[in-house]
Amino acid sequence: MKKFLFLLALAASPFFVMAQPAAEPTDTSWKKKYRATPTKVNDLVHTRLEVRFDYDKAWMYGKEWLTAKPHFYSTDSLTLDAKGMDIKEVAIVKGTSKSALKYDYDGFELRIKLDKTYKGGENYTIYIDYISKPNEVKVKGSAAINDAKGLYFINPKGEEKDKPTQIWTQGETEATSVWCPTIDKPNQKTTQEMYMTVPAKYVTLSNGLLLSQKKNTDGTRTDYWKMDLPHAPYLFFMGVGEFSIIKDSYKGKEVSYYVEKDQAPYARAVFGLTPEMIKFFSDRLGVDYPWQKYAQMVGRDYVSGAMENTTATLHQESAYQNARELTDGIGWESTIAHELFHQWFGDLVTTESWSNITVNESMADYSETLWFEYKYGRDKGDEQNQQDRRRYLSDPNNAKKDLVRFYYADKEDVFDNVSYPKGGAIHHMLRNYVGDDAYFKSLNNYLTTNKFKPGEAHQMRLAFEEVTGKDLSWFWNQWFFGSGHPIVKVDYNYDEPGKAKVIVEQTQTTGKIFKLPIAIDVYTGASKKRYTVWVENKIDTFSFNYTQKPDLINVDADKVMLWAKTDNKTNENFVHQWKYAPLFMDRSEALDYFNRKSMPELAEGLKDKFAPLRRSTVNRLGQSAKFKADPAIIQSIENLANTEKEKTTKAAAIAFLAKTKDTKYKSLYEKNINDSSYSVAGAALTGLKELEPAKAYDLAKKYSSDAKGNLGDAINEVLMAEGTEADFDLLASRYEKMPLSQEKVGASATFAGYLEKVQNISNVKKGIDLIIKFRNLVPEQFRSFVDPTIKGGLTKLGKAKGKEIEDYINAGLK
Numbered sequence: 001m002k003k004f005l006f007l008l009a010l011a012a013s014p015f016f017v018m019a020q021p022a023a024e025p026t027d028t029s030w031k032k033k034y035r036a037t038p039t040k041v042n043d044l045v046h047t048r049l050e051v052r053f054d055y056d057k058a059w060m061y062g063k064e065w066l067t068a069k070p071h072f073y074s075t076d077s078l079t080l081d082a083k084g085m086d087i088k089e090v091a092i093v094k095g096t097s098k099s100a101l102k103y104d105y106d107g108f109e110l111r112i113k114l115d116k117t118y119k120g121g122e123n124y125t126i127y128i129d130y131i132s133k134p135n136e137v138k139v140k141g142s143a144a145i146n147d148a149k150g151l152y153f154i155n156p157k158g159e160e161k162d163k164p165t166q167i168w169t170q171g172e173t174e175a176t177s178v179w180c181p182t183i184d185k186p187n188q189k190t191t192q193e194m195y196m197t198v199p200a201k202y203v204t205l206s207n208g209l210l211l212s213q214k215k216n217t218d219g220t221r222t223d224y225w226k227m228d229l230p231h232a233p234y235l236f237f238m239g240v241g242e243f244s245i246i247k248d249s250y251k252g253k254e255v256s257y258y259v260e261k262d263q264a265p266y267a268r269a270v271f272g273l274t275p276e277m278i279k280f281f282s283d284r285l286g287v288d289y290p291w292q293k294y295a296q297m298v299g300r301d302y303v304s305g306a307m308e309n310t311t312a313t314l315h316q317e318s319a320y321q322n323a324r325e326l327t328d329g330i331g332w333e334s335t336i337a338h339e340l341f342h343q344w345f346g347d348l349v350t351t352e353s354w355s356n357i358t359v360n361e362s363m364a365d366y367s368e369t370l371w372f373e374y375k376y377g378r379d380k381g382d383e384q385n386q387q388d389r390r391r392y393l394s395d396p397n398n399a400k401k402d403l404v405r406f407y408y409a410d411k412e413d414v415f416d417n418v419s420y421p422k423g424g425a426i427h428h429m430l431r432n433y434v435g436d437d438a439y440f441k442s443l444n445n446y447l448t449t450n451k452f453k454p455g456e457a458h459q460m461r462l463a464f465e466e467v468t469g470k471d472l473s474w475f476w477n478q479w480f481f482g483s484g485h486p487i488v489k490v491d492y493n494y495d496e497p498g499k500a501k502v503i504v505e506q507t508q509t510t511g512k513i514f515k516l517p518i519a520i521d522v523y524t525g526a527s528k529k530r531y532t533v534w535v536e537n538k539i540d541t542f543s544f545n546y547t548q549k550p551d552l553i554n555v556d557a558d559k560v561m562l563w564a565k566t567d568n569k570t571n572e573n574f575v576h577q578w579k580y581a582p583l584f585m586d587r588s589e590a591l592d593y594f595n596r597k598s599m600p601e602l603a604e605g606l607k608d609k610f611a612p613l614r615r616s617t618v619n620r621l622g623q624s625a626k627f628k629a630d631p632a633i634i635q636s637i638e639n640l641a642n643t644e645k646e647k648t649t650k651a652a653a654i655a656f657l658a659k660t661k662d663t664k665y666k667s668l669y670e671k672n673i674n675d676s677s678y679s680v681a682g683a684a685l686t687g688l689k690e691l692e693p694a695k696a697y698d699l700a701k702k703y704s705s706d707a708k709g710n711l712g713d714a715i716n717e718v719l720m721a722e723g724t725e726a727d728f729d730l731l732a733s734r735y736e737k738m739p740l741s742q743e744k745v746g747a748s749a750t751f752a753g754y755l756e757k758v759q760n761i762s763n764v765k766k767g768i769d770l771i772i773k774f775r776n777l778v779p780e781q782f783r784s785f786v787d788p789t790i791k792g793g794l795t796k797l798g799k800a801k802g803k804e805i806e807d808y809i810n811a812g813l814k
């Protein structure tokens, strides 16, 4: 699973980095509750379902034939998870006959008394006739999905205009049991058959292969899907709706994309790298793609990000991009890689418990780095890894949590910035330590040893130990079974003639001292010598003899360490690092330093070979009073605005120039306002607004029907600043449709500013309602960060409009 929560998106933005974490719940009894792996009394063997849907009631009618067996010890009973169902019949099936069984049902668990005592490994088949009522079930839910309904009816009665009718399911963590009685635990695996009866106009998607389709006389069709390889219940999937199916292939297996019809022209541009990804991951892992097919569907109102249902991944609508958005890059590419990698790590070998989710999620997270590195080069992979580290380090609370976590308040809590980015960054260190060949051979060993079974973090360790011959308990104990990270200070000493000393001090106050294998490169001019050392004490000192004083000593020369570092290098050291040290992180660190010290070398970043560094340099120069007025720098950025190929970097250069308000760039803006990239066009419109507001207003109206991203924001800005009373409907609708985002916080104040111009009181109130509705959607712990902007805008509006409106605002904010 990959989560994209509004809250997380906000938390990742600089505005929110300082946000205080939510207060701990007052009930802390969970701290004493060890989360053991679920006991296997019975094992699932095979699940056969026949389902049809009642769109009016949002119910599903199900008949299930479930084959199970006692795991080891004999038993005469079977307990199934079955949430919020009507259970109509439970029977044991013997050949063609069935006989009723006694059962207890409390709305959560179905406790069945079998017809006799079955021995370990002895199969039996149960028949259950039931109704699933997902909208009526009350289950404590996943943070990702608000409430774990498992089965979702989207616009089932077709009452919402412009929204298709769809059905999709979301099993993780334990919500498949809302629509399918099962042992809903990740350490169970079952083969599966699905007979889905749906209105004939719809297509269906499920796990495995579509083996047959049968037209019924009542206008419905029954699709038969079969998954003949065992997988965990939380990976079951059903999707139903009107979709175009765009087909690719990998080694004769179908690779397909289920998208709404109007998105079909772009489906291949968004998802078309999938076959290459399958080949890359198959080759890297030495385990060929293990399933029958790979389908990806985009579901409406799916707020959970994306989910790796076996052979049938579901994505949220953010996956959709039109041709213009795609000129800025495939926004969903890392998620496509992430869910695909789960088909091995998660689906083929499945975490045995939520405590061990690292064996699913840290791997999927790290696959994003692997894919980017392979496809676009080392810089791109390293940038992804840097983002992982930053996401983990951005919240001090993360340092308190073990990666493998046996104590948690809720199983949903483990899907966090420890299990994902910290785990990914840990695997990056591990790969660097054991070496590429050993790393991928060990992953191969883990997958082949545990395929179609559950796995835990120790099995991953054993797989690495077997391949490398090294004891790796220290690594697993430190990183997987422990918490935190080193906070180091690095100093350099040349007091002794001919001898350079590097002093690494671990300053974290937890008392835990980390053991770290570190590469150190000692530079003289362009040449360097590599030393490998172990940091393992509170203070370690390393000495290097020299004949000529080094220009740079580059500690952690591979730039893999997950640590917070104060590196007391000199200006000259950092300039040398910028010039000679090769990695993305070397250059990024040097530019950070130049920026902090306002050194003119910062402008060198405009020439970096990697676009994101050029872009961040433009942005930083634009934030510096000293640099943004420097004619030479302005000239360099003008050149970049004219020649840059990477669109978002070009847009940053134009945005920089826009702030100069220099009329000589007017033709540059006019030329770029028609650019295919929304980013470039938006920056150009902003530039024009500064010079000719009336013209910008006309253009904003002209382009408002096809404007997303940066162009959409720029149009909102222009229309709200320059618009008249007559523009109210257009502006209110544009504001309302803005996604929940950081941008919308700023737009709220701008919109409030626009409302000052509106005389129609009922429109002013409508506008205020929209702003307050958005503000109230912001989770409480983040309010103090949005309120200065949003309330500030509203207060100003109230003052301008008088008491009636002031009172209206105050009442709304209560």
Ligand SMILES: [Zn+2]
Binding pocket: 001, 002, 338, 339, 342, 360, 361, 364, 365
């Ligand atoms: Zn995931």
